[in-house]
Structures are given as structure tokens and as C-alpha cells.
Amino acid sequence: MVIRTLLLITIFSPLLAHSIDPAFNDDVLGLIVFKSGLVDPGSKLASWVEDDESPCSWQGVKCDPQAHRVTELALDGLSLSGHVGRGLLRLQSLQVLSMSNNNLSSTILPDLTRLRALQVIDLSGNNLTGPIPKELFQQCGSLRSVSFANNGLTGRIPESLISCQTLVAVNFSLNLLLGELPMGIWNLRGLQSIDLSDNMLEGVIPEGIQSLYDLRTLNLRGNQFTGWIPKDLGGCLSLNSLDLSNNFLLGSLPESMRRLISCSSIRLGGNSLTGEVPSWMGELRSLESLDLSRNRFLGRIPKTMGNLHLLRELNLSTNHFTGILPGSISNCIDLSILDVSHNMLTGDFPIRPFRSDSAVAAAAATSTASYRNLKVLDVSSNAFSGEFPQDIGTLSSLQSLNLSRNSIYGSIPRSIGDLNRTQFLDLSNNRLNGMIPPEIGGAVSLEGLRLEKNLLSGKIPTEIESCSSLTSLILSDNNLTGPIPLVLSKLTGLQYVDLSSNHLYGNLPKELANLSHLLYFNISHNNLEGELPVGGFFNMIPPSSVSGNSALCGSVMNDSCPSVHPKPIVLNPNSSSGSGGGSASPDRHHKRIILSISALIAIGAAAFIAIGVVAVTVLNIRVRSSMSRPDLPLTFSSGGVEDFSCSPSAKGATNYGKLVMFSGDARFIAGAQALLNKESEIGRGGFGVVYRTVLQHGRPVAIKKLTCSGLIKSQEDFEREVKTLGKIRHQNIVSLEGYYWEPSVQLLIYEYVPGGSLHRHIHDASADNCLTWRQRFNIILGMARGLAHLHRMNVIHYNLKSTNIILDASGDPRVGDFGLARLLPELDRCVLSSKIQSALGYMAPEFACRSVKITEKCDVYGLGILVLEVVTGKRPVEYMEDDVAVLCEVVRSALDEGRVEECVDGRLRDNFPVEEVIPVVKLGLICASQVPSNRPDMREVVNILELIECPSEGLES
Template structure:
């Protein structure tokens, strides 16, 4: 082994375990050590720093843990490049790295490093490559990195750096790659005095940058990627950006202060593949010149205030896969030329002011996985194409003049009335008057008959809806045997027994603590079983005076009784008295989603020893709950807000179908004031941030936030707020965001989900994060959530 100067682990079988101490015998000869892409683990041995001739050290893509040994860079006489990327290393970047006088670059990305970067990081004069992406490093770095005058690549993305970004490097002639994304940098992007001829990648997205997009960026003619999205930039989009002929991606999305119009000059970027201007404040029309960007794969102009018509020249974008124009003010019809975009995966034109029919030719877009034209002014029959029909009702809702499947609006007969001759109209009117007379006589006879029938059965009906105080659930001490009527029982379901004796036996459950099955901010739930074996859930409300009268209570219950959806727990009746209010509903034999995700032995590791749900079952629950909420938000008039969504309110029937409970209790929930903190404490982790505001501007987006938390709960198996230690608490959505920033998304998954379709898990996880955005405007509505989940599903 004395003569070995180079070891390349990739030429061997996959290695595991630690680096053997016998390697130390090579210290006098080894020049290059490459053990990347193996399964090596344990700590990096300190003796690797005693290799005086070592020039390259590559231990990337392994499972090394612990801190980077300080001795690794001592004496470090000839080391040129070191890569420890994609491991599980912790602790700081060793300050001794600045002693490597010949070091040209290092890659410590995708680890768990923390602390600040060393002060003299750029002391090695040839330092040209620095990558610490996806760690937990922090502090100010501009002063440290602006001194790197030979830098070629800088990637500090996805950390916690703050202060000014090291924009001083942008003017260097050697710079090719500059990534400072997903940090907390602030300040403005300066003008770039000179731009290197090889500068191709500029990503400063996901920070707190302010000011305008500098026009000087247009001088960087070699740029291929320009991503300044998710900041606080303002002003107009410089038209001069259109001169960047080599640009393949332009992303400014999520800068709500960027206004003005879309420059027509952007059509000159002939190599553009992605144009993302979503979530800005752009107005005016969509320039037809964009159709000259013939290589576009993604065009996202959603969430603006764009007006005018959709250009009918977009058919020139033959490679286009994503066309997202939703949430604008676009008018006119849907161009039939869009049907020529045969590669489209996503077409979203929802929430505009489009009119006219849906072109039947769109049904030929066989590659579509997402299609939405909801909430426009479209009219006519929905094309019968299986491609379009498969996206369900949510893709078309909010268009009152649309008809035909999958909507419930039936299309009328052909409208030839305008062409009828006047004489024909007269004949029809005369016939109609005769028919009305006949119907009037018949109606009077039927009404007289019904009045007699009602009088005959009036006493019997009263006995069926009124309950005497001798019923055990209503009785108070000293009233046994009394026949005074003290309450009213109304049944919505014909399957429930109507005889008083049946209710007398069944409702004894309310005196039996063994029949207590749950409780919450609204009331206590009992299981009541009748002699015929039928069981129902009886919720005894704790209204605390919030229901002021019987009329108010019955009005609320009557509205709930009219709601019907396969994924809602069905109301079956109610009872009212001055001292007791009860709600009767289906009894769910499989308990709640909370029971199955967490059980009584749930641990912080996300595992449960209770009954587990498969991914197929969990996904079905997520989709069913989303459909129930979409029904309450979009199909009910007036809109029904839930305001108490959590996994314990999502019940499971015998087929493990989701049934949302406690809906429509807005007036029965604790008053949103001084009382809410104590009563809603059990819902911590589900409550949207806006509900903490004194103005309490809650809306349907508050429900979306809570549903997003449930999605995260389903994928991770963790509680919304967990306490692994006595003095610590972990909020689920914050935990997931941190894990995703580290690039180890699979660490988020419930262990029992490993081996399932991870692509679906990732998509649902990311949807949960979108739904839990801090601002309501950043969250989708429930119709959009349903649409997204339906595209994720890969099984029937």
C-alpha cells in the first residue's frame, strides 16, 4: 500500500461502515481520496488531516455524522478541493479551513451545519468554489465573502444568513453561479457595474429584498437563470430584460409590489423555458409577443390584475406544458387555438371573467393532469370529452350559465322560441291559460283534502315531536311520572324509531359514563343504542347561553338538516328544551382520524401502536374531507364555515370513508373574544394566524389553514403540536419546513408510509405547506385543493 497515490471508492463495491484506521498508513503517498456515493457512516476520522500530499478529499453522498474534525485542515499544505456534501454532519465550519493556503474550493452542502462562517474564509487566494447550501448556518456574510475576488461559484442557499447579501461579487469577471436564495437577506439589489461574460445563474429568491429589479441586470447577456421571486421587490419590470437572449428562466413570482404591465420586449427572449410572474400586481393585457418564446414549457401569470383577452397566438408555444392564468380579470372567450397545445399538463383559467362556451377541441388535450375553468362567466354545454369530464365538478363550478355533466345544471331544450311566429305564440299562450285554470281547480281540491288529513293526524304528529319530562335524558329530581311537555324532538331521519318507549330506553345512555365517547369545545358526545340495535351519536351541547332562544336554535338546526354530502356526518335530528340541547347524528364505528393517527400510545417519533391506516386510506380521507369542505364553502348558500377543523372532527365510517363532523356550528362555538383562548386551547396548531388578530377577520381561508395542518398530520403521523420534552414544544408546520429546507423530505414521512408512492407523499406534504401559508391570500381555496388532490391520485 505504500505506493498508492489515488483511491476511488466508486470503482469498488458499495462500501459501508467507517473508514478503517489502516488508511492512515497511506499518509505518506496518498494524493486523492474519493469515497463518494457509498454507505459509509460514523465520524470522519481525524487522521485524514495528517496526509501531507492530499490534494482532493471527496466523502460526499454518504452517511457521516458528527462534527467536521478541526484536524482535517491541519497542516493542509496541498489540499485543493474537499467535498463533504450530502451527509449528516453537524457543528460549525472549522475556522482552520482558512489555513489551507492552496484551497480552491469546498462543498459542505446538504448537511446540518450551524453557526457562522469563519471570518477569513477568503484568505486562500485561489478560492473560487464555495457551497454550503441547505444547512442551518447563520449570521452576516457579506463582509466575509465580498473579499473572495477569485470566486467562480457561490451557493449559500437555504440557510439562515441575514443582513446584506454578498452582492459585491456580482461584478467579478470570474463569477458564473450566484445563489443566495431562501435566507433572510435584506436591502436592495445594487446596480451591476460590470457583468462577467460567463455569469449564467443568479438566484436571490426567498429573501426580504426590497427596491426595484435593477435595469443593469440586462447587461448580463450570458444569464440563463434569473430568479428574484418571493421577496418584497417593487416597481416595474424593466423592459430591457427582454435583451437577455440566452435566458431560460425568469421568475419574479411572489413580489406583490411589482406592478405596471408585462413588457412586450419579453417576447425577445427566444430561449426562455420558464416565465413565472405569478402573484404580482401586474395590470394591462397579456402581450401577444410572448408567443414568440417558442421553447416555453411553463407560463404562469396567475394572481395578477391582467385584463383583456387571452392571445389567440399561444398555439405557437408548441412545447408548453403549464399555462396558468387563473385569478386575473381576463375577458372574452377561451381561444380554440389552445387545443393545439398538445403537450399541456396544466391549464388553469379559473377566477377570471371569461365568457362564451368551452371549446370542445380542448377535450383532445390527452396529457392534461390539471384543468380548471371555474368561477368565470362561461356558458353552454360542457363538452362530453372524457378528458374534461374526468376533472369533476370543481373544475367547472362558479359558471351559472354552464350546464351538463359533471355539473348538476341540466341543459334546456333548444331555444327556438325567438323564431316562432306571432300566431304560434298566441296559440301557446291560450293553451297555457287553459292549463293554468285546470291546474288551479286541481290544486284547490288537493289543498282541501290535505287540510282534512292534517286535522285528523295533528294530535298524532304532536306526540311524535314532543318529549315528556319523564324521559330519563330530560328528567330532573322529583319530576318522575310527570306528563308535562318540556321539550321538542325533531327527527330528520326515517330510520330512527318514533315510539316514545324506544327513546326512553335509548337515551338512558346519557346517564351512563360508559357511553361517553368524546367531547370538545361544542359539547359532549355519547353513544345511544336502541333496542333494535341501532346506534346514534348524541351531542349534548354546552352552549353557555350563546343560543338565545328556541327559534334561533331551531333555525340553525333546520339549516344543518338541509345539508347533504357523502363526506359529511349526517344530522338525524335535534332536541330542544330550556335547559338542554341535543344534536343527533350518525354514529361512526371507526372513530376519528385522530384515533388512527395517534392513538393512546402515540410518541413524538410519529409512530403509533394503535390501528394504522395505509397510504391509500389516508389519501382517501384527505380527499373526502377536502370535498366536504369544498361543498360547504362553494356549494352552500349562504357559505358555511367550519372554524373547528381538526383530525378529531374527521370521523371514519365502516369503509374508512371520511365524514366531517361539527360543521355549521359557527354560532355555537365559543364566542371569539375573551373566552376563546381557554376554550380553543385544544385546537392549538390548527388555528390560522389571522384569528389571533384583534379584528378577527376569519374566512374560508381559515378553514383552509386548518385543513393544511391535517394534511401534514396525515403524511407525517405527528401531532400539530408535540412536546418531546418537558420544556419544549414542536409545531408541526415549522418542523416540516425545516426538514424540507434540509433536503431530506423523506424524514418527514410517517415511518409506516415508507415504501409507498413517495411522489404522492411529497405532493400532499407540499400542498399542506401551501394551505398553511401565513397570509390568507397565499392559500388556495378548497375547490382548488380538491382539484389538486384529484390530479395527485394515481389509484382508483
């Protein structure tokens, strides 16, 4: 059977479009040949047997019941890889081809539309590369719907698209497409849906869109479009969903948009739109979602918004709105998300409280009742005043409530306990007074509670024990009294606690030491007394977190507490008895060895550190030795670049190489011969040497020539992985803009970031030109955000170090050199010796063990070391004449001894906020934990840093 299949493929492939022996069923033969180009790891296509007379019972195959010809091929989500082969061209009755969410690679077969009956093509969610073939639309037959979403397609949208007048739906989203929209794209009069979101398209959105009478979905989100929203957009009377968010659009909302009365979703956030929101917005009665956030809108929010009775989401945040929030919005009874944060809104709190006047109270009741479906309410960072509503508990669906940074007064009502679904409650930075009501325990879903910087008094209620999911409890800068309740020790998920600047008194419960997830615990400036808890976090709590409590004692306070210490253990080597009861001999030649438990531990620890120092020293010698080798010459042949690398197979064939630029600009000013010369070199690392060159339009780029090219995967795998990396776009990540492939050399082409490496800014700067604390904190936060984005994209950096962090012109960090391990088939000896050791000091312990899986937690370790490097200005490993200093251990010891402030870079001259430095150092040490499971993930790191951030007045920023 196998021989027969191979024979058929051999004969059939070159002549697939021509007739063959009529004894064979065309559909069976075509599908068998098509299957031969696929890899089926789950044997999902096991039912496809070539001896069958008909394929109609095969997996994913549907046939016309009368003609018995294949009409539909639905192979979605079967983990298939390989390519879409020409065998499909035999299926002349095929109407639907759907192979979404697989691992298909290679390019799109341009002949697909030779299948004249074909109506639907869905190849979304694969690894397809290359351009969209223009031939696909030149004679598109009956084609109505085409989706290539979420692939790695490059180049421009083909102009031939506009000749396919049968098209109803087009989806090219989540690719690397660039350039402007094809001229005449709005001439596709039958279009009902077009989604080009999350690409790199640019230029203006052309006028003429009003000709698309049947258009229902227009999604151009996440591109680089400029200019104005088309003035004739309102001519699309059937439009149901409009998304132009995250572009660079200017101007005001066009008047014609008032005609979009069928539209249920309008998203324009993340642009530079200006002017006032027109009152006619209230005429769009079908609206369910309206997002105008992160623009430059000003003026008042129109009262007519209350006419949008179907509205579920309203996001007007981060604009310049003034005046009050119209009470008419309470008419939007289905509203579940209301976000007007970061504006300049004034007036009473938008949800009015009860008052004594029964009529007013009835009106207020109606108002609050109108918000019963709210899940998210964010009015933070405005100028709202008025009393906190006593009937807040009627908002029983709330999951997140943020009223921070306003001027709201009054007490926290008992009805707060009715918010049993609320996970995040932030009432900070207001003028709230009175007690924290014991009913707070009814908010059992709380994960974050922030009440800092108010006028609250009374005790911390013990009922808070019921909030068992709490991870963050911030009650600082109030007038709270009483002891710290024992029940806090039962909230085992607590990570961040701040009770500072209150009037708390009494002893600290010793059980707090059992809170194993603590990252921050600040009780400074209270009236606490007695001994600090011993163990866990409290063994290294920074002194600043307990300062201002004169009666507290403990090693951190440099004030030992009176206690009974156990006698030291006495080991007598001369005793023959195991009882240890013999008396000591006065003979001066008999030496008694007296060692306390702590001394034994210290000796063991010293031995462990000594072994580690020796290992680090050996690794460093090997690194220095490898880096001291002279560079081998690079020459250009007619077939590309010859590379002499650490792999014996690195010297490859002389085939012409393949240069791909995702931006379309693939020529270099000085030609290929000038790319990789010593004068252009700007850096080198474990994965290769980096050069600077200039594209033909004068734009500089950085080119990395990969070393150990003999370990690189096949060209197909290499290109798939590189294009996956090329999709990654983030403000804290260096963008990959292209690549060059040739068997003997591989080049990666990155955007050029001119600001220099973090290593240079930290270690080569003078005292007069060093980074401020605020700059350092922003760098740490930016690095964390960049790594978090990589991890969301399932990419491990692998090679994190300060030379791979580049600062842009604004001083923001950009993470570079990411994900290169994806290009290598395995971590062999060559990789371990030349790649990992180049990041000595940043390397997670599990790298040394081949049996341990490399995970995102390795990046977390590297970030932890980077955090300490940024704070201290010291290298991860520093070599003296007769000693080696490991930064992580030095800082950890300083923290244990309560002198961590001495570790901060001396060039800052004490110009840093201790309340930020200490938790940042602590976070760095936790990230650099020896045990991977003890390290937080990057999302948690970002959340913690954002929580720590509190710019201090009077310091240089």
C-alpha cells in the same frame, strides 16, 4: 487466511503510522485493514484479497502505472457502511478518495491530510456525524477539493479552514452546521466553488469577497444569514452561479453586481430584499436563470430584461411589481419558465393576440413566436386585462398555463387544442365568454382544467373524452347549458369535479358511479333531474353537492324515486323442500322468518361492529390499566440518569452520558438534576415523558425521556437515526435540537412550542374560545404539509394523534414526536402494548398484523382520523355508560344518511362553509379507509386540500 487478517489487524492498527515488515506491500495491507472496518452487503469488494501482491486490479482502485502505488480510491454508491479507517494512512501516493453515496457512519478521520499527495476528498451522501475536525485543514498538504455534503455533521465550520490555501472547491451543504462563517474565509484566494447551502449558518455575509477572483460558484441557500448582500460581490468577475435564496437578507441589490457579466444563474428568492430592480440587470447578458421571487421588490420591471437573450428561467413572483410586463421580454427566445404571479401588474395580456390590422397581426405573430419554447407561464393574481390570444396554440411546448385571477376577456380559441403537451390549464376568475371549444380534446395531456368563475356558455364538449389523464375538472360559476355528457364516465382518473352554479339540465349518466377515484363531485345549483347514480362515490355524496336541483331524486335528496323493488327473500325454517314453494302454515306456533337482503347485510354489519367495539373496549381497558400505574422514581447517578422502564435490561451501566445539541448550546440553567422532575413534566405518551427546561441563554426546550430503553438500538445506530431526524426542518414540524445518550437512558431535545396541543384546543376549549372553521382548515392543511415533508424525507411518523400536534403562537400546527420508531430495532410486544395503544383510535388496522409492513399509509390513516376529530370536536373513541362510539363509523353513517353537517362541532354555531366541510370530511374518511391501497398519499392529500380551500366571504376568519 482469516486468522492471518485478524492477526495483521491486531498488530497493525495501533502502529499504523509506523513502518512494518517491508515484506508486506503497504498498499495491500492498508486497504485490507481499511476493508475490515467496512460492511459490504453486496460483496463489491470481493476482489480485495490479501494474498495479492498488488491491489491495482481491485474494484475501485487505480494505480500509478509506473510506481504501481495506489493513486485513486473510487468506491461511490456501493452501499458500504462502517467507518473510514486508519488503514488508508498507508496509501502515501493516494490522490483521490471518493466514497460518496454510501452508508458510512462515525466521524471524519482527522489524520487524512497526513497523506501529503491527497488532492480530493469526497465523502458526500453518507451518515457521518460530529464536527468537521480542525486538524484536517491545519496541514492540508495538496488538498484541493473537499466535499462532506449531505451528512449529519454538526458544530461550526473550523477556523483552520482558512489556512488551507490550496483549496479550490469546498462543499459542506446539507448538514447541521451552525454559527457564523469563519473570519477570513475570503482569504482562500484560490477558491473556485463554495457550497454551504442547507445548513443553519447565521450572521452576516462578510465583505471582502471581491478577493476571490476565480470564484465561479457561491451557494449559501437555505441558511439563516441576515444583513445585506456584500457590496463588493461584483468583484468576483468569474462568478457563474450565485444562490443566496431562502435566507433573511435585506436591502437592495448592490451596484457592484452589474459587473457579474459572466454569471449564468442568480437566485435570490425567499429573502426580504427591497427597492426596484435596477435597469443594469439587462447588462448581465450571460444570465440563463434569474429568480427574485418572494421578496419585497417594487416598481416596474425594467425593459432591459429583454436584453437577456440567453434567459431560460425568469421568476419574479410574489413581489410588489407594478406597471406592465415589458414586451421586450419576447426577445428572450429561449425562455422556458416565466412566472410573474402574485404582483400588481396591469395592462394587456402579455402575449398579444392577432388583430385585423395586418401590421399589428404580424407584430403579434412575432411576439407569440418568441415564446414557442415556453413550458411554464404563470401570470396569475395580477390585474392583466385585454383579450385572450387567439393564437395561444403556437405555444406548443407549454406544460403549465396559469392566467387565473385577472380580467382577461374574449373567447377561448380553437387553437387551445394545439396545446397537446399542456398538463395544467387554469383560466379561472377572468371574464372569458363564448363556448368551450370542442378542440379542447386536442389537449390530450391535460391533468387539471380550471375554467371556473368566467362567463362561459354552451355545452360541455364531448371531445373532452380525449383528455384521458384528467384528474381535476372545474367548470363552476359559468353559464354552461345542456346535459352532463356521458363521456365524463370514461375519464376514469377523475378525482375532483365541480360543475356547480351553471344551467345544466337533463339526467345524470348512471355510469358516473363507475368513477372509482372520485373525491368530490359538485353539481349543485343547476337544472338537473331524475335519479342520482347508485354506487361508489354517489352512495355518500353530500347533500350540498346536489342541492339546488329541484327535480333530482334519490336517498341523498330525501326524495325517493319511483321504482320497482324486488320482493324480499323468504326463508321458511319449517320447509323440508329446497324449492321454497310450500305455503305458510297458519299455526301461530310456526314462525315464518322473512328477511330482506338489506336486513341480512345490516345484521352482519352490526355483528362486525359489535366485535370491533368489544376489541376497542378491551384495548382501552389495557391502556387505562397501563396508564394508571404509578410513576417509578428517576434518580441521577454520577454516570447519568437511571431509568426503570418496561424492559428488563433498561437499568444500564454508569458510564457518563453524551449530550449533543445541534445548536451548540448544551448547558441547562438548573443543571442536570433538575431536568427530569415531576414539576417540569408537561406531557406523556407512548414513547416517553416530556419535560420543559431552559438552556443557559434562557431559551426553553422540551425534553422527551424515552421509555423501553432496553429496545433502543446501539449508540452508533441511535445517533445516526437521531441526526437524520435532526436534519428535518419545516414550518409545520417541531424541530429536534439535540439528544442525550447513556446506556440506561436516552433523551431527545426538541424546540419548545408554547401554544399547547391540538387535543387541548379541541377538547378543553369552551364555546366562547373554540377554534374557528378557518383555523381548523389551516390546521388540517398544515398537518398534511408537515406529514408530506416527513414522507419526502423517508420518515414515517408512526405515533400520530392530537396530543402530538402542537400549535405555535400564530396558531399554525407543528407535528411532533415523529419518526421515533426508527430508534427501535423491531415492533415487539413491549412496543405494541405501550406505544400503539397510546394512540388508540388513530391506529391503522395493519398495526395489529405483524406480517404487514408498516408504511406511510399508516400515517395517512391517522391523519384521516385527526381530520374528523378537528371537524367534529369529538374524540376518535368515546365511551358512554353502556356503549362505545367510534368516530369514523359515526361520521361515515351520517354521511351515508345525508346529515353529515350535524357532525360538525356544535360550538361553531353553523358558522362554517358547507362547500369546504363536506369534501374535507369525505377526504378524512377516504384517508381512514381500512384498505391501505385505497388511501391517497400525503402529496395527494395536500393537493386536494389546496383545491378545496376557498375562503368564504362573510365568515369569521
